[in-house]
Structures are given as C-alpha cells and as structure tokens.
Amino acid sequence: MEEIRCPMCGKPNPDHLETCQHCQARLKPLIISSDESLPAEPDNNDAGLPDWLRSDQQDEAPSEAESEAESTPEDDPADDDWMNKLREEGDSAPIDNSALDESPVYEDSEEGDWLDRIKELRDTDEEPPEEDDSSSLFDGALPSWMSEGGEEPALEESPAEEDSSIFDGALPSWMSEKEEEPTTDEVIPQDEAPSPEPGASIPDWLAASEEQAAELDKEVEVDESELPEWLAGSDQAEPEPTPEETPILFPDLQEAAAPASEELASAEPSDDELPDWFSTKAESSDDSPPSSEPADDELPDWMTEPSGVEAEPATSIPESTPDPDIELPAWMLESAEDVDAQPAAESTEGEIPDWMSGEEAEPQVSTIPAEPDPETPDWLEKIGDDAIPELASDDLSPTGEDIFKIDQLTELLRDEDDLQIPEPEGAIDDGLAPAELPGWLEAMRPVESSADGDSTAEQGQTEQTGPLAGLSGVLMAEPEIARLKQAPKLSSRLQVSETQQEHVRVFRELLETEGQAEKQAKPIVVSSQGLLRWLSAFFLIFVIGLVIIGETQFVPAPPQASVPVEVLNTSSLINSLAPKDPVLVSFxxxxxxxxxxxxxxxxxxxxxxxxxxxxxxxxxxxxGPALAEYFISTVQREHQYTSGSQYVNLGYIPGGASGLLGFVQMPQRIKPLSFDGFDPWITAPLDGIYALSDFKMVLVITDNPDIAQSWIEQVEPRIQDTPLITVVSAQVEPILRPFVGGEGAQVRGMVSGVIGGTAYEQVTGKDNLGRTYWDALNFSLMTAIAAILIGGIVNVFSILLRSRNRGEA
Amino acid sequence: MTAANMNLADLIGLLIGFSFTIFILSYILGDNFLFRFATHIFIGAAAGYASVVTIYNVILPQLIFPLMNGGQGEMILTISLLIPSLLLLAKISPRLSKIGNPAMAILVGIGAAVAIGGGIFGTIFPQVSAAVNVFETNNFLEGAILLIGTFTTLLYFQFNSKQSKNQRPAIVQATKLIRWIGKAFIAITFGALFAGVYVAALTALIERFSFLWTFIKELVLPAALG
Known part of the structure; x- marks a missing residue:
C-alpha cells in the first residue's frame, strides 16, 4: 500500500485518506483542473495580461486554427475559468440581487477572478429574478466591450432603468456591454428582428469568430453526445443560431441572459448608445438616487484615473510602449485587421464598440477639432485628447495604415494602474479630490489586470491549488523540505592537484604490488626430506646394529699414551684412596x-x-637416587656392594645450589635419612663423616653443566683438600674444561663420555661398557662424518653449478 | 642374564623397557600414537616418581618426623620453617598469592645470594687465577691460546665504537680483527658443544640398541630357539 506523507506533520498516511490521521490536515489538495484554471501553454508575453485578456486570447486561438481538430468543444478555449463559472451562473436558478445590497464587500477581491464574485452575488440574491435586475446584473458583470456588441440592438429597443444601473458603477461599462450582447440575441427573434448586419451589431472580431465557428461546424461534424452540456444546451436554446447573432464563444452567456431577455428588450437604451455607466452617470448628475448609483469618488481608480491621465499622459504612455516583438493576441489582430480592412467611412461609431471607436477616433481627434462624440466615454476622450495623440504622433505612421495599434492599446489597458500611479496634478488643480474606493469596489477591482509582474514577483509565488488558488504571497502550508525539489547539481569531478595525483599513483602502485606475489628463488628441494632422513637413519641403524649384533671390536681402544691427562689424574686420585675411605658420589x-x-x-x-x-x-x-641404585645393583653388580655396608644412598637433595650448599654445611641435618629410610650416619660408609671435607673424594657424575658448576662453586671451595673429580657427558666436557687442570684446578680429574670411559678402562686395564660401545660409537661417528662430508660436497657442487649457470645467463 | 635367573619384576621391567624403546624409536616413521603414548608415560612416571621421592625423601624426614619425634628445639625450628612453607601454598590461589610472597622472597633472595657467591668465589676468581697460572706452566702455547681465545671472545661482545665529528660511527679495523678471532673461537666452541651433544645422543642410541640386542639375545632367542 502506498503512503502519503502529510505535508504538515510529515507522518505517513494511507493514500486513500483525504486528511491526515495524525493532524487532520488535508492530504490531497483541492486541485482546480488545469484546463480550467490555468492556460494550457502560458505565453510569456501574456504574463502581464489580466485573466480576461488571456482567456480572450485563448478564445481566439482555435479560431485561427480553423482546420485543426483541436477545435472540438473539449479543447474549446471557452473552457476558461471565468467563462465556466459564468456558464454555471447561467444554469443557476433565481438570481438574487439583494445580496449585493447586503454584502457589497468581497473579501476574495485578491483572487483575481472577479467575475466569480459577481456570479456569487447573483447566487445570493434573494429577490425573485427580475428581468430588469438581471439585465442590470449583466450590465455590471460583463465588461462593456462584451456587452456592448450585443447591447447595441437592445439599446435601441429597451430603455435603461434605474435598477439596471446598480452595477454600473461596480463594473466597467465595457463589461456590461459585453454581457448584454447575448441578451439581445435572445430578445430579438430571428424572424422578427431584423438580422443585424455583419459588423453593425456584432464586433468584427466576434463576427469573424462566428464565421470560423460556422465553418468548423460545416467541416467538422461534431457528435451531439460528445458536446458538453453547455454547448448542447446552447444549441437547443438556439436551434438555428446565426453566426452573426450568436457568438459561439458565449452560448451559455446567452442562456444566462435568456430570462431577462424580454425585459431587456423592452428596456430603453441609453442615450445615443452610450454605455450604461455613462448614461447613469449622466443621469446622476441631474437627479440620480445616491443609494443606487455609486458616486464618482466611489469609482475605482482604474476607472477614474484615465480621466486624470490627461494631466500627464505622455509620461506614462511611452513607458508602456509595447515591444514590437510581442505577439499580439489573435483576436486583437483580427479585430485590428478587420478595422483596417474596413474603410473609415463605412465604419460607424455605433457599429464599433465604444472603447474601440474611441481608439480609432484618436487620429481623427488629433486632426479634427475636439468635438465630444456622444458615444465616446469621457476616459476615452481624455485618452484621445492627451495620450493617444502622443501615440499617433510618435508611433503611428502618418499614413493612417497603423491607425489602430493593438499593442499600444493593450499596453494602455494593461497599464492602467501605471497611468494612475503618478498623481495627476491636473486633477488636484481642477478641484477633483482623489477618490476613495469603497471596500466592495476595491474588492471587485481586477487586481491581476492592474498588477504588474514585478509586484507579483515581490509578493511571492502564486498559489496554484487549493482554496487559496490565485493568491500570491501565501505562506506555504508545506514545509520547504517536503516540497519536491530538483537535486542540486553537484560537480562529480574532484579537484585533484598534481601532488595528490602523484600520491594516488604511488598508492595505486603499492596496491598493485601488494596483490602480486613476490618472486622468490626456488629453494633447492631435495628429492625428499623424508628420504634423506630415512637414509641417514638407515645407515646409522645399520652400522650400529651391525656392530652391536656382531659384538665386534675392530676399532682399537685409545692407546695409553693418548689417554687425556684429566683421566690419568682421576685414575691416580682413585689409586691414592685407601680401602674403606669414604667417597661421596653424586649421581x-x-x-x-x-x-x-x-x-x-x-x-x-x-x-x-x-x-x-x-x-x-x-x-x-x-x-638420581634411583639411577644410582640401578647403577650399583646392575652395572657394578659384580662387586656385590650392599646398601648400608659398602655404600649408602642419601637420596635427593632439594633446593639446587642452595640445598647443595646446605648439605655442604650441615650434611647430617639436610639428609637425616637415607634413600632407604634408615639413618645413614650410623652406617659404615658415613662413619666419622660430619662434613663433606671428611670425604676422601667427591665424585660428581652429571650430564648437566649447571649442576657440575654448582658442585664446583658450592662444594669445591669448602671441601678443602678433598679432590673433586667429575664424570660428565660428552656435551658437558667443553663447558667444564676450564675447571679441569692440574693441581690448582678446581676439578682434579674428569672422565667425559664413552671416550673418556674407554680411556679410563685402558688405564685400569679392565674393559667395561665403554669398550662395548666403542666400536659402535666409532662406526657411527664415521658414518656421521661421512654423511657430513658428502652433504658438504654436494652443497659445494650445487653452489658452483648455480654460480656457473648465473655466469652463463 | 637369562630369563631363568630373572625375577618377575625384572622381567616385566625389561619387557616394558623393550616396548617403550621400540615406541620411542618409532618416531623415525613420524609422529605416531606409540611415540606419544611412550612420551606421556615417561613424563607421568617421572613426575610421579619425583613426587614420591620428594615426599619420602624430603617432607617426611625433614618436616613430619622432626615434628613427631624431634626434640623441642627441633620442633620449634621445624615449625618456624613450616610456616613459610605453608604460606607458599597460598601461591596456588591468585587471590591469596600475596600471602606467599614473603616466603618466596626469602627463597629467591637466598638462591640469588648463593648463586652470586658461588659465581664469584667458585668461578670468576678461580678462572682468573687459572688463566694467569697457565703461563706458569711450561705449556706456553696452551696458555697463549687460552688467553687469546678468552680475550677475543670477550671483545667480540664489545659493541662500542668511536664517532668522529661529522662522521658515522665506525669500528676500528683492529677491533674488527679481534672480534673476528673471537667469533672464530665461539664457533669452535659451539662446534665442540654440538659434537659433544651428538656423541651423547649417539651413545644413547647405541645403548638402546645394545639393550634391545641383549634383550633379544638373552630372552627372545633362547625362548625362540628353545
């Protein structure tokens, strides 16, 4: 399910909800159809034009494209806003004009669609519809230029009434004239009333539109069902409308004016076909009731100011001179062409709308002595006297071909406010006080027509949707952040300096090298390490096994002369012992x-x-104690030494060097019991022994150089003349060698490993385990030496071969 | 020695010794279960044996028996030694390990003092005296070699160098030569040590093969040959 985010609180809501379920704000704005409210393709040149001018331009646009199918009712420019609403007014029932008296102030005056308010006034009218009121209503609801064309015949037949001038002051005459135009078409039957001559009762531009519409009707057969109601209704109301009598642009207007057509027909036209507001104004000067007729000072500025423009018309008109590049509205062009095409003699003032006749009369005014035309309103006369002559003299060609400059006229109409902006000094001089507009008249003022683009831009964006549509400068209901905006275009290119590029290059190279395996020299792989190990083991085991199994004694024992001195010293020291001398032996x-x-x-x-x-x-x-017992009972079993009689096992001395030092200082206290658990100090071996110096010899049998060094450091200095001899492993000999020497040495004698043992056996002349292992040891050593030599030779050759290959490469 | 004149304990001991020797030698085929089994057995047996020896050869005769059978002075001395020994047991618990620190400090201090005293009076002074006395003997060459070897080896571990102004520190060429000689003596010493280790290991292997052959010759072959 899709969600709609509330523009007020920003919380999500289901899309089917009309209002926010959190803050009750409207989720879906009230959107006026774009076809009705906004022009389909707004022209930039029309930005400053009021709605009614723009809508008229759109009205004329289809007529220009006669052959196009876009001229169907759906695309008819008559769908403009004010026209649609006007059409709805025509469909509405009784018109109540009393509301005008009750509520003349219109708060929606800024909306710009001032015609809608007029129609609202009609809707709120409580009085029964009267033909006179209706006619007066349209007198004020429509611009004079609209009502004028249709009013001309009616004015000839129906006199003006006072009630009909209620809105004369509220609406410009050109609107009322335009409004009355269809009324005359209804009032005068086609068979009874003389068909108005083309160009006489209908403006040329309307006639042209009618002709175009007629051609379209002929060329394009429009289905009745496809037609909108208002168009169909107009067809029913007027089964045989003549193009001249019924402008196709305002069929609903005709219907709206139908109820009042008869009354309007009977109404007397104003004197000399003047607009109503002119006539009423003329009457008001004599005996017009003030209640029903607005005073001159109540008139809006844009209506009164043109008269004041006469003070300085030249200052404003040149500023409003239109750009020649601006495209003229089509309807204006056609009207201008029609006017140009007609000879001046043929065009009567009664056939031309007042505002147009006034413009056309300007060249004449400039040349002909001023003689007020009864059909010309005063403001046109003023313009004709002052402003227009400037145009005629400056902008218009003297030949009279461009007599009617629509551009200038449009600008003139558009910039009416500009004309009234400068306070006319002449008006003050003439004793005319500046008029104060009443509220209701101010509300009816066509703000958009007088407001220029700059002021609109200053006020802010005009609301396009919702109930505030048309208002400008309205605070935004949606937070700014909730509006859809185009993402700012940010440059995707980084500004990288040359130094940074260099860093990037170096870093990229580092990364590339990281991914590549470093080339390493292939190690010299022997066919198999296991094979080499197997070969070494095999040769060693084979040699050792062969010697042991064969119990061979091929290798002669070291000769007596080659026996090391320390071995000889050991033998001599032992030979110096007397029987039953106590000897301390450390295992x-x-x-x-x-x-x-x-x-x-x-x-x-x-x-x-x-x-x-x-x-x-x-x-x-x-x-150690267990190994000592094993040694005495196994290795030396032939001597049949018994514990407690020939030897005593004191066991284990804890504490390392400290324990050894304690044993040196207090032997009986450190080792009160033997390894067997009896008191050793009462046995023969320890008889008379109270210190280590009491022993005749100290023999240390060790495979650990640290233990040997502890004995040398802790014991030897305290045993005085008692010799210390050692039987050590072959791996300890290099370390104990510095302690071994002659008489002044710490170690008097030393036998090292199988080699020392075998040598000692040679000294004593009695073979023992040393001689048993002697052959095996020598053969195994020779095998190891051979393996080392072979390996060394192979390595040398491999290195030479490798260097040779490098030299060749 | 034959199976006939061998008691059961010795016979079982020989069988176990033979089996475990084979297990250890099986390492030549790589790490295997028999090798690991034998090593674990040896480690466990050594630890157990050490514990038993410690109990029966240290604790009982030097702690328990004096408390039970010793005199008053001996008991007081034993108790005064028992207290720090019990405090050492507190080192088992990390929370109470601080209690054993005093006893541990005494042990470490005494051990260091013994080692330093033994090193000074048992190694340094005697070695210096022996090096001097070498020349008193008629073996001048041996004394010279000992002197040169000792001197150059000590200089090898001298890393000081002279630095001139605006120059890199450099070692004098003579020092380099001396250091090279000292390095040669060190290499020879390491070679001698390796040779001694190799000979010791080779002797152990020979002893084991000799044991195996003896076991086979005296127990297996007579039984097999009838």
Whole structure:
C-alpha cells in the first residue's frame, strides 16, 4: 500500500485518506483542473495580461486554427475559468440581487477572478429574478466591450432603468456591454428582428469568430453526445443560431441572459448608445438616487484615473510602449485587421464598440477639432485628447495604415494602474479630490489586470491549488523540505592537484604490488626430506646394529699414551684412596643419558669399588637416587656392594645450589635419612663423616653443566683438600674444561663420555661398557662424518653449478 | 642374564623397557600414537616418581618426623620453617598469592645470594687465577691460546665504537680483527658443544640398541630357539 506523507506533520498516511490521521490536515489538495484554471501553454508575453485578456486570447486561438481538430468543444478555449463559472451562473436558478445590497464587500477581491464574485452575488440574491435586475446584473458583470456588441440592438429597443444601473458603477461599462450582447440575441427573434448586419451589431472580431465557428461546424461534424452540456444546451436554446447573432464563444452567456431577455428588450437604451455607466452617470448628475448609483469618488481608480491621465499622459504612455516583438493576441489582430480592412467611412461609431471607436477616433481627434462624440466615454476622450495623440504622433505612421495599434492599446489597458500611479496634478488643480474606493469596489477591482509582474514577483509565488488558488504571497502550508525539489547539481569531478595525483599513483602502485606475489628463488628441494632422513637413519641403524649384533671390536681402544691427562689424574686420585675411605658420589643425571653416563662412570666406579672405597650416593635430581641404585645393583653388580655396608644412598637433595650448599654445611641435618629410610650416619660408609671435607673424594657424575658448576662453586671451595673429580657427558666436557687442570684446578680429574670411559678402562686395564660401545660409537661417528662430508660436497657442487649457470645467463 | 635367573619384576621391567624403546624409536616413521603414548608415560612416571621421592625423601624426614619425634628445639625450628612453607601454598590461589610472597622472597633472595657467591668465589676468581697460572706452566702455547681465545671472545661482545665529528660511527679495523678471532673461537666452541651433544645422543642410541640386542639375545632367542 502506498503512503502519503502529510505535508504538515510529515507522518505517513494511507493514500486513500483525504486528511491526515495524525493532524487532520488535508492530504490531497483541492486541485482546480488545469484546463480550467490555468492556460494550457502560458505565453510569456501574456504574463502581464489580466485573466480576461488571456482567456480572450485563448478564445481566439482555435479560431485561427480553423482546420485543426483541436477545435472540438473539449479543447474549446471557452473552457476558461471565468467563462465556466459564468456558464454555471447561467444554469443557476433565481438570481438574487439583494445580496449585493447586503454584502457589497468581497473579501476574495485578491483572487483575481472577479467575475466569480459577481456570479456569487447573483447566487445570493434573494429577490425573485427580475428581468430588469438581471439585465442590470449583466450590465455590471460583463465588461462593456462584451456587452456592448450585443447591447447595441437592445439599446435601441429597451430603455435603461434605474435598477439596471446598480452595477454600473461596480463594473466597467465595457463589461456590461459585453454581457448584454447575448441578451439581445435572445430578445430579438430571428424572424422578427431584423438580422443585424455583419459588423453593425456584432464586433468584427466576434463576427469573424462566428464565421470560423460556422465553418468548423460545416467541416467538422461534431457528435451531439460528445458536446458538453453547455454547448448542447446552447444549441437547443438556439436551434438555428446565426453566426452573426450568436457568438459561439458565449452560448451559455446567452442562456444566462435568456430570462431577462424580454425585459431587456423592452428596456430603453441609453442615450445615443452610450454605455450604461455613462448614461447613469449622466443621469446622476441631474437627479440620480445616491443609494443606487455609486458616486464618482466611489469609482475605482482604474476607472477614474484615465480621466486624470490627461494631466500627464505622455509620461506614462511611452513607458508602456509595447515591444514590437510581442505577439499580439489573435483576436486583437483580427479585430485590428478587420478595422483596417474596413474603410473609415463605412465604419460607424455605433457599429464599433465604444472603447474601440474611441481608439480609432484618436487620429481623427488629433486632426479634427475636439468635438465630444456622444458615444465616446469621457476616459476615452481624455485618452484621445492627451495620450493617444502622443501615440499617433510618435508611433503611428502618418499614413493612417497603423491607425489602430493593438499593442499600444493593450499596453494602455494593461497599464492602467501605471497611468494612475503618478498623481495627476491636473486633477488636484481642477478641484477633483482623489477618490476613495469603497471596500466592495476595491474588492471587485481586477487586481491581476492592474498588477504588474514585478509586484507579483515581490509578493511571492502564486498559489496554484487549493482554496487559496490565485493568491500570491501565501505562506506555504508545506514545509520547504517536503516540497519536491530538483537535486542540486553537484560537480562529480574532484579537484585533484598534481601532488595528490602523484600520491594516488604511488598508492595505486603499492596496491598493485601488494596483490602480486613476490618472486622468490626456488629453494633447492631435495628429492625428499623424508628420504634423506630415512637414509641417514638407515645407515646409522645399520652400522650400529651391525656392530652391536656382531659384538665386534675392530676399532682399537685409545692407546695409553693418548689417554687425556684429566683421566690419568682421576685414575691416580682413585689409586691414592685407601680401602674403606669414604667417597661421596653424586649421581646427577637424567634417565635419558643414563646409557652414556653409565658407560662413562662404569670404569671409574668400578675402580673405586676395586679400591674398596665406601660409597655415599647423593643426588640433586629426583631421579638420581634411583639411577644410582640401578647403577650399583646392575652395572657394578659384580662387586656385590650392599646398601648400608659398602655404600649408602642419601637420596635427593632439594633446593639446587642452595640445598647443595646446605648439605655442604650441615650434611647430617639436610639428609637425616637415607634413600632407604634408615639413618645413614650410623652406617659404615658415613662413619666419622660430619662434613663433606671428611670425604676422601667427591665424585660428581652429571650430564648437566649447571649442576657440575654448582658442585664446583658450592662444594669445591669448602671441601678443602678433598679432590673433586667429575664424570660428565660428552656435551658437558667443553663447558667444564676450564675447571679441569692440574693441581690448582678446581676439578682434579674428569672422565667425559664413552671416550673418556674407554680411556679410563685402558688405564685400569679392565674393559667395561665403554669398550662395548666403542666400536659402535666409532662406526657411527664415521658414518656421521661421512654423511657430513658428502652433504658438504654436494652443497659445494650445487653452489658452483648455480654460480656457473648465473655466469652463463 | 637369562630369563631363568630373572625375577618377575625384572622381567616385566625389561619387557616394558623393550616396548617403550621400540615406541620411542618409532618416531623415525613420524609422529605416531606409540611415540606419544611412550612420551606421556615417561613424563607421568617421572613426575610421579619425583613426587614420591620428594615426599619420602624430603617432607617426611625433614618436616613430619622432626615434628613427631624431634626434640623441642627441633620442633620449634621445624615449625618456624613450616610456616613459610605453608604460606607458599597460598601461591596456588591468585587471590591469596600475596600471602606467599614473603616466603618466596626469602627463597629467591637466598638462591640469588648463593648463586652470586658461588659465581664469584667458585668461578670468576678461580678462572682468573687459572688463566694467569697457565703461563706458569711450561705449556706456553696452551696458555697463549687460552688467553687469546678468552680475550677475543670477550671483545667480540664489545659493541662500542668511536664517532668522529661529522662522521658515522665506525669500528676500528683492529677491533674488527679481534672480534673476528673471537667469533672464530665461539664457533669452535659451539662446534665442540654440538659434537659433544651428538656423541651423547649417539651413545644413547647405541645403548638402546645394545639393550634391545641383549634383550633379544638373552630372552627372545633362547625362548625362540628353545
């Protein structure tokens, strides 16, 4: 379901609602049909024209296009607003003129459609329709130029009545004359009344329109059903209208005037075919009732001022000289052509509307002595005396061909307000006080006809729709933001400087390079890392297995001369021990390196046992005591050492270096119980031991350089002359080497790994685990060395080959 | 050693040792369940064994037994040591961890003092004295090498440089040469360490293969051959 956003509160509403469900504001504006209210194609040149002039232009437009099908009733320019309303007035029933007396003030005077108000007055009239009133009504409702054409015959037959002049003051005579025109057509039957001569009772331009309409009727057969009612009604009312008597443009006007036609026919025309307002004005000078006849000072300015223009007509007229490029209204052109075509002698003043005759008489006025024409109104005479002569002398050609300058006349009519803007000094001089318009007359004033474009523009935009249509300067009901506006045209091109363009280029290059994979040199991929690993493992396992399974001893043990000094020092120190000397042995290695450590320490411990030393086992690693027990009971099982008698396992010393330092200072307190849970200090191995310096030797078996260093740092300085020897893993030897030396060294002797153990075995002359692993170790080492050499050679050749390829490339 | 003269515990121990050795060696085929199973078992067994050793070899003889069977002075001393030990248990809870900070501070302070004292009096002074005494021996070459190696290695970690006015900081060419020599000594040292590690690992492998062959030779083959 679509929604309509309220122009007042901005909230959405269903589209079927007439009013906003939130604020009760009208959602759908009261739109006057554009065909009726606005001209289809407004001409810019007509911007300053009043509605009635524009509508007349549109009325004439179809007549120019005689052969076009647009001349159908639907497109008939007679659909103009004021005409339609006038048509409706004609259809309306009794006309009440009393409302005019009751409410003469019209608040909608600014609406511009002043004819509508006249019709409203007719609608509100309470009195029964009287023919006289009706005739007077139309005297005031229609401009004189309209009523004049039809009034001329009627004026000859019907005398003017006082009631009929009620609106004479309210409406210009040219309107009343125009209004009375169809009335005469109704009053005078076609068979009885003499058919008016073309150009005599009907203006030429109307006659031309009639002729065109007649031709259209002949050429185009219009279906009766397609005709609008007003047109059909007019046809019924006038079955045989003659083109001369019935202007096709105002059929409804004829119908509206029908009830009053007879009365109008009997009414006496004004003297010498003068307009009603002229005649009434003339009568009012004698004995006119003030109540029914407006005074001169009540007349609107635009009606009175022309008389005052005579003071300075030359100042205003030249300013209002129309642009020759402006297109003349068609009807005016035709009228002008008709006037030009007719010889001056043939055109009688009675056959020409007053306002036109006055204009035509201007050249004559300029040459002929001033003799007031009885049919010429005063304001035309004034214009003829002062303003027109200026035009005739300046703008019109002396040949008299352009006697009737419609452009100038139009501007003259259009700028009537301009004519009255300058306060005529002559009027004041003549004793004529400036008139004050009554409210009702001010309301009836055709504001739009007198308002120029500039004032309209200053007042703001004219409301086009709704009840305020036609009013200008009205506050907008819709917020400005709710109005549909064309989006501002913004430039889509960025103003980018050269520096910014350079930055963009650099940034774009960076982005492009980001998306591209960096070219990397293909790594030298060995056929398979797994294969290489498999090959290495295979060769090692094969060599080791072959040696172990074969229990070969191809590789000779290191000779005695090649035994390291530290090994020899160790052997000599052990040889210096007496039987049952207490020796502290530290097993500080992990189970993972037990194989190496056992092989390295087997010969040394075996030598100690051979020497009959009592062993006290200790460890700073939790797994050390168990490994010590395993070593004594398994590796050295041949010596049949028993716990508590030849050796004692004190177990684990917690705290690392701190615990080791405490054990050095207070051995009995730190290790009150043995690993087996008994008091070790009463056993033979610890008999007479109260400090570590009481031991004859301290042997540290470790695979950890830090533990070895802790023993060296914490224990060696406090054991005084007790030698410290170490059996370490091969990986610890480089680190402990600085501590190993001669007599002044911290470590008196050291056996490192399988190689040291085998060397020690050579010193002692007794094979042990070192010799068992010796062949396997040497073959595996040679295999590793061979693999390293082969790998190195392959790498060298690959590098040379690569450099050669680069050189060739 | 044969299966006949072996008790059940030793036999089970050998079987377990043989199996787990095979599991570990299976890593040559890549990471697998047997390898992970063996490593998990070893880690768990080592932790459990360490806990048992700590309880039976540390807590009971040095804390519980003195409280139960010790004299008054020994009990007072034990209680005075028990309190900071219990405060260390508060480190388990993050909320109460501050309670154990004093005991932890004592431990760290004592450990640092022991390490520093041992380093100064057990390593630096003796090493300086040993480096000086090298030349007292008749092995001048060894002493010279030790001196040059020590000197150049220490200079290798000297990164100071002289900066002249309006010039970039530059290292003197002589310093560069010394540093290069020191780098050579360091490389040789690392090579020796790698060789020692490789030899230790290779020895462990040989020991394991020797164990396997012994197990097969003394237990499997006699049983298989009848």
């Amino acid at each position: 500080d290695f992990e189970p993972g390196t037990s194989g190496e450590m056992n092989a390295a320490a087997a010969a040394v411990v075996d030598h100690l046992m051979i020497r009959g030393a009592y062993l006290t086992l200790i460890s700073t690693s939790p797994t």
